[in-house]
Amino acid sequence: MYWRDDGLLALIEPRWPASADDRGPVREQSRFSSSIDLRTAVAEMNAVSHRFLFFEDATTGRGSVIYRRYDGHYGLIEPA
Numbered sequence: 001m002y003w004r005d006d007g008l009l010a011l012i013e014p015r016w017p018a019s020a021d022d023r024g025p026v027r028e029q030s031r032f033s034s035s036i037d038l039r040t041a042v043a044e045m046n047a048v049s050h051r052f053l054f055f056e057d058a059t060t061g062r063g064s065v066i067y068r069r070y071d072g073h074y075g076l077i078e079p080a
Helices: 038-048
Strands: 009-013 026-029 052-056 063-068 074-077
Touching: 038 052, 038 063, 038 074
Parallel strands: 009 026
Antiparallel strands: 052 063, 063 074
């Protein structure tokens, strides 16, 4: 979940069938239709300069988030 630039709360989900529930946060789908590896996520961050990127890690099959830190480097949030 994150605060969008327009002030709305949004939830990014893997590309699963969309929910009909329109209450709560804005629901967005991941940019990728399949799992990717960390190297691909870093390449996407370098190419498009996102603040962060949610992706399904091809190695673990679980969601991860790569984000741009205050010092310009990347951080990674992944399941324990």
